[in-house]
Amino acid sequence: MSTPLISPEEEPQLSPRKAIIAVALAAATVPATAQQDAPNDAKAFIDATCNSCHPLGARVGTGYTEEGWSTVLRMMINHGVGVPPEKMPALVAYLEKTYPVRGRPEAVVVPGPMKVTMRAWEAPTPGSRPHDPLAARDGSLWYTGQMANVLGRIDPKMRTVREYPLKTAHSGPHGLKEDRAGNIWYTGNTGALIGKLNPKTGEVTEYKMPDPEAKDPHTLIFDKAGILWFTVQNANRIGRLDPKTGNIKLLTPPTAKSRPYGMAVDSKGNVFVVQFGVNSVARVDPKSLQIKEYKLPDPGARPRRIAITSDDIVWYTDYARGFLGRLDPKTGEVKEWQSPSGPKSAPYGISDIKGVLWYSESEASPNTVVRFDPKTEKFQTWTIPGGGNIVRNTDVTRDGNFVLANSLTNEVTLVRIGK
Numbered sequence: 001m002s003t004p005l006i007s008p009e010e011e012p013q014l015s016p017r018k019a020i021i022a023v024a025l026a027a028a029t030v031p032a033t034a035q036q037d038a039p040n041d042a043k044a045f046i047d048a049t050c051n052s053c054h055p056l057g058a059r060v061g062t063g064y065t066e067e068g069w070s071t072v073l074r075m076m077i078n079h080g081v082g083v084p085p086e087k088m089p090a091l092v093a094y095l096e097k098t099y100p101v102r103g104r105p106e107a108v109v110v111p112g113p114m115k116v117t118m119r120a121w122e123a124p125t126p127g128s129r130p131h132d133p134l135a136a137r138d139g140s141l142w143y144t145g146q147m148a149n150v151l152g153r154i155d156p157k158m159r160t161v162r163e164y165p166l167k168t169a170h171s172g173p174h175g176l177k178e179d180r181a182g183n184i185w186y187t188g189n190t191g192a193l194i195g196k197l198n199p200k201t202g203e204v205t206e207y208k209m210p211d212p213e214a215k216d217p218h219t220l221i222f223d224k225a226g227i228l229w230f231t232v233q234n235a236n237r238i239g240r241l242d243p244k245t246g247n248i249k250l251l252t253p254p255t256a257k258s259r260p261y262g263m264a265v266d267s268k269g270n271v272f273v274v275q276f277g278v279n280s281v282a283r284v285d286p287k288s289l290q291i292k293e294y295k296l297p298d299p300g301a302r303p304r305r306i307a308i309t310s311d312d313i314v315w316y317t318d319y320a321r322g323f324l325g326r327l328d329p330k331t332g333e334v335k336e337w338q339s340p341s342g343p344k345s346a347p348y349g350i351s352d353i354k355g356v357l358w359y360s361e362s363e364a365s366p367n368t369v370v371r372f373d374p375k376t377e378k379f380q381t382w383t384i385p386g387g388g389n390i391v392r393n394t395d396v397t398r399d400g401n402f403v404l405a406n407s408l409t410n411e412v413t414l415v416r417i418g419k
């Protein structure tokens with residue numbers, strides 16, 4: 001349901017930001033009388049339009065800049081919310097005044113010996129909200145265009161970005177993984193489905209949730225046996241989909257409202273899930289389907305994403321307290337390090353690259369790339385050009401580089417390590 005301003009086959013020429021400004025300028029010629037009433041009108045319009053799917057107050061976080069609010073409105077329009085273009089300038093002005101950026105910590109740059117270079121690609125549709133990145137085996141980079149209802153494929157060599165439209169309108173593609181045959185799987189977070197795209201044909205197969213309560217499939221991962229596991233955050237479920245049969249089974253963790261979120265698989269094939277609603281990490285035995293929960297020591301911990309190193313140590317980002325955590329599932333022992341940009345830095349997407357942890361601080365201004373070496377227990381950080389925000393998930397290329405999806409800046413960033 002997106003209307004790309006340019007052909008998806010072309011390299012993007014007009015940046016989304018410029019396109020948004022163009023829309024705003026075109027709308028700036030409304031009659032003077034209409035403009036006088038604008039602030040009140042804007043408030044009434046927002047109150048009436050922006051609380052049906054989510055309470056607006058629950059989504060404003062630490063606020064947005066003017067440009068950020070333009071992008072947010074773009075996202076909502078892509079998602080089917082009726083916002084007349086001529087209202088855009090007044091709405092953006094009202095939202096920016098009411099919910100300005102505040103309380104974001106300044107990024108702390110920790111120098112170190114490692115070199116990186118970063119390169120970003122823009123998603124063709126403004127307000128796509130690239131949620132998850134994926135580094136496919138053929139060298140292409142993918143992202144879920146959550147609000148544009150597309151999967152995007154970047155060919156870094158040809159410098160092209162192609163969008164694949166999905167089947168169910170506004171299905172909210174969110175998590176992203178590739179199977180062994182090269183199919184691209186995603187969770188439809190608002191469509192209550194798991195989807196599979198065959199990139200050769202563009203064909204999409206959808207698997208609906210078997211339980212009407214399981215409305216929001218979130219993150220997904222394949223285990224060693226090729227079974228697809230996924231979390232259903234608000235429904236408090238962990239799901240198992242057998243790609244051979246399409247059969248879905250839903251498990252319920254022992255803790256109520258645990259908000260199953262990020263996932264990783266250890267060397268033995270156990271599925272680990274961080275529970276973002278509480279201070280715990282769950283382990284699912286893929287055979288017996290038993291769930292064991294590990295409590296983290298601080299009751300305020302809210303682990304959001306997870307990576308497992310080859311020694312089967314679990315690493316998690318504690319979003320609420322701004323920590324990197326280490327859990328040894330053998331002993332239950334936990335160790336934590338304060339993230340460089342501090343308690344409010346909101347560490348989020350994390351990956352293991354050859355035994356070293358790489359993650360991003362999603363509230364640091366600008367967002368950062370953080371490297372932590374477990375051997376030396378030392379951090380090194382970099383800021384992401386253009387702000388980077390908000391990095392919600394990360395992935396690793398076959399040659400060991402780090403990939404970020406930048407949801408608000410509508411980009412995907414490749415971090416080349418050691419170059």
Ligand code: HEC
Pocket residue numbers: 046049050051052053054056059060072073076079080081083129172190407408
């Ligand atoms: C048709 C449903 C729907 C309506 C109506 C709606 N939104 Fe949203 N909104 C979403 C979804 C889906 C998301 C993304 C997932 C989430 O955060 O729940 C979202 C997220 C957001 C976010 C967080 C964005 C981010 O990237 O973190 C903001 C801010 C927001 N909406 C503002 C608004 C405003 C302003 C309006 C009114 C113009 C509005 N929404 C109306 C569905 C809706």
